Amino acid sequence: MPHQHHVAGYENFLQKMKEFQGNQEVYVYYGGSKDANGLSWCDDCVKAWPNIKSAVEKYLNPNAHFVYVEVGDRPTWKDMNCPFRLDKNTRLLQLPTLAKWLGPERLEGEQCEKFELLELLFGDE
Template sequence: MVIKHHVTGYDKFLEFMEKLKVDEPIFVLYSGTKLDNGKSWCPDCVEAEPFIEEAVNTAPENSHFIHVEVGDRPFWKDLKCPFRINPKTKLSSLPTISRWGTQKKLEGEHLLDVELIKMLLHDDDD
């Protein structure tokens, strides 16, 4: 079964990743922070959520899935947002799923395709 984690904010994300020492695959979902109603401020993130959830439930045994809420809309829209400029994350859109430590990622409308997400989660060709 996939091991799920949840982190909010850039600093907490970096701290979490620094402490996470595993040999299994690590997948990171970046999305807009959720509002009081339980939905993200990012409409694309809300739309993709059920497709992502379905695919993640098929992820390889003992892989890690980290859901990172990047922050509020003004924080994300700032071109100097650390999630955008950090070479390890280098985000250009939300939502994005990446395989940590690789260039492999899916973003935006590609996250509305369960089969594409499953391909990312099960691709062992590093």
């Protein structure tokens, strides 16, 4: 089972990412913040999460790190100055987004629901 982490908000995200150095394999999932019932306000995130969770458990290298990031509530995300949109390392355009940290590999929106694409993303390189 890969190392799993959960952070909420941009500042907490920045702090967490400082922990990863060198050639560590790190994947980051960006989704809308969750409500009191544990569900994201982002419907696409809710649809994608079961397949992502399953793919992480099945295909991700046990030595890898998986970071679940809550980007904020709907108004925070919709703000074009949302720091997750502007950060050169995240460049978020839509939710959900699943990306290899500091790499070009990424899935966005409905792609995150497709188990075969998740397998490709997490599979052996």
